[in-house]
Amino acid sequence: MNALPPAAEPAPAPQPRTFDDERTLLVKVFGKDRPGITTGLFATLGDFGVEVIDIEQLVTRGRITLCALVTPPAGGAPDAEGALRSTVHRWAEEQRLQAEIISGTGDNRPRREGRSHVTVLGHPLTATAVSALTARITEAGGNIDRVFRLAKYPVVAVELAVSGVATERLRSELVVEATTQRVDIAVVEAGLHRRAKRLVVMDVDSTLIQDEVIELFAAHAGCEAEVAEVTAAAMAGELDFAESLRARVALLAGLDAAVTEKVRAEVRFTPGARTLIRTLQRLGFQVAIVSGGFTQVTDHLVEQLGLDFAAANTLEVVDGKFTGRVTGEIVDRAGKARWLRRFAEQAKVPLEQTVAIGDGANDLDMLNAAGLGVAFCAKPVVREAADTAVNVPFLDTVLYLLGITREEVEAADALDGGRPDH
Numbered sequence: 001m002n003a004l005p006p007a008a009e010p011a012p013a014p015q016p017r018t019f020d021d022e023r024t025l026l027v028k029v030f031g032k033d034r035p036g037i038t039t040g041l042f043a044t045l046g047d048f049g050v051e052v053i054d055i056e057q058l059v060t061r062g063r064i065t066l067c068a069l070v071t072p073p074a075g076g077a078p079d080a081e082g083a084l085r086s087t088v089h090r091w092a093e094e095q096r097l098q099a100e101i102i103s104g105t106g107d108n109r110p111r112r113e114g115r116s117h118v119t120v121l122g123h124p125l126t127a128t129a130v131s132a133l134t135a136r137i138t139e140a141g142g143n144i145d146r147v148f149r150l151a152k153y154p155v156v157a158v159e160l161a162v163s164g165v166a167t168e169r170l171r172s173e174l175v176v177e178a179t180t181q182r183v184d185i186a187v188v189e190a191g192l193h194r195r196a197k198r199l200v201v202m203d204v205d206s207t208l209i210q211d212e213v214i215e216l217f218a219a220h221a222g223c224e225a226e227v228a229e230v231t232a233a234a235m236a237g238e239l240d241f242a243e244s245l246r247a248r249v250a251l252l253a254g255l256d257a258a259v260t261e262k263v264r265a266e267v268r269f270t271p272g273a274r275t276l277i278r279t280l281q282r283l284g285f286q287v288a289i290v291s292g293g294f295t296q297v298t299d300h301l302v303e304q305l306g307l308d309f310a311a312a313n314t315l316e317v318v319d320g321k322f323t324g325r326v327t328g329e330i331v332d333r334a335g336k337a338r339w340l341r342r343f344a345e346q347a348k349v350p351l352e353q354t355v356a357i358g359d360g361a362n363d364l365d366m367l368n369a370a371g372l373g374v375a376f377c378a379k380p381v382v383r384e385a386a387d388t389a390v391n392v393p394f395l396d397t398v399l400y401l402l403g404i405t406r407e408e409v410e411a412a413d414a415l416d417g418g419r420p421d422h
Contacts, residue, residue, distance in 0.1 A: 023105055024053060025070050025081070027088060031097035033064035041066060044091045048084045049074030053107055069107065112143065112164040115190035118174065119401055122183045123392045125156040129181035133174060140165045140173045151406030154272075154394050159403065161190065186388035186401045188372065199349040200280055200398075201340050201366065203358035204291035204298060204312070206235075207376050208395070210268045213293035214248050217315075217322075220259045223251045237361030237381050241292060241332040246325075249315065253324025257317045260296045267297060272396030274421040277305050279399055279409050286347045290339045292331055292362055309346065311339040337365035357398060358382070374398055 073080035092099035171187035218227035288309035356370035367373030375386035
């Protein structure tokens with residue numbers, strides 16, 4: 001019997017190449033954009049056997065800036081670098097572009113510890129606001145590593161990658177300045193977990209929809225003004241929600257329950273609501289609503305929007321009329337947070353991978369329990385306590401806080417033959 005050959009030794013793991021102490025060339029071309037520029041530049045560089053270390057390209061108003069960080073020409077012949085330079089300049093001239101080649105040592109400076117994503121929403125976004133916010137970042141010890149635009153409509157949204165300062169400190173610095181400059185800002189810790197948000201839970205009244213459902217019912221009962229006054233006090237945190245709910249519902253006693261169909265027809269979605277939900281669903285998110293309103297309306301919203309989970313109060317009906325009472329567990333401030341946790345458990349999603357959106361004081365526990373709490377066109381007490389606030393009346397701007405661009409949304413809409421709902 002032949003002996004088995006000895007097992008081969010495992011190949012050593014490849015070591016990362018850092019280029020820290022090596023000569024490098026920064027090749028930059030700029031001019032009028034058109035198809036084929038990137039291909040042409042790298043075909044030209046390819047003739048010299050260089051290795052690509054980094055690439056960055058930006059197109060603004062039809063003007064391209066393309067940068068390539070590469071190694072010197074292969075072989076190290078003394079005249080090879082000069083030949084590369086003259087060839088690149090000649091190619092650029094033929095393309096009616098300008099070229100610049102800078103010799104140096106090493107790669108890009110590594111980002112420092114303390115990395116954050118800073119999303120700025122402006123309607124409009126002024127140069128003064130950008131100056132003030134970036135100055136704050138510098139004063140806090142941060143460095144802006146990268147900037148790109150997320151959206152130009154219905155708001156201008158830009159994202160800054162910042163390093164060198166703790167996320168919590170950066171947030172506290174920028175929130176104050178954002179208020180002064182009248183822009184919205186969100187500061188979240190960088191990392192893969194940002195794109196791992198898999199469950200979005202939102203309030204209904206004055207968030208998903210523009211209305212307060214109980215006021216719609218009250219209008220049919222002839223007590224709209226009285227109910228609206230109590231609702232405003234409750235949402236501002238001046239009244240206990242459960243107590244105020246019972247007081248408002250009592251005013252509906254005797255109202256014909258058939259009015260529910262009319263109320264459903266009167267509900268108006270917040271601009272961007274359908275776009276937000278449709279986009280999240282395409283990306284594999286699960287979407288839920290939790291409401292201090294009533295299942296008589298939220299059940300219909302679930303059917304319309306294809307939502308995954310829902311919780312709300314239920315108006316008691318006897319002999320076809322509302323009794324002025326609610327049945328079952330009341331969905332109040334604490335109840336909304338409980339339902340968020342239940343939804344997360346059912347969806348098998350950790351709490352840190354959830355997003356909650358709301359506008360009133362009864363949403364605060366839910367916003368604080370979620371991985372990211374967003375105060376949407378909210379009362380002052382809610383804006384101050386939430387992780388971030390959006391004050392423009394377009395619900396789909398929440399997508400930008402998750403790093404989703406407007407172009408991605410519109411491309412997906414085009415595939416489905418749809419369009420943004422504002």
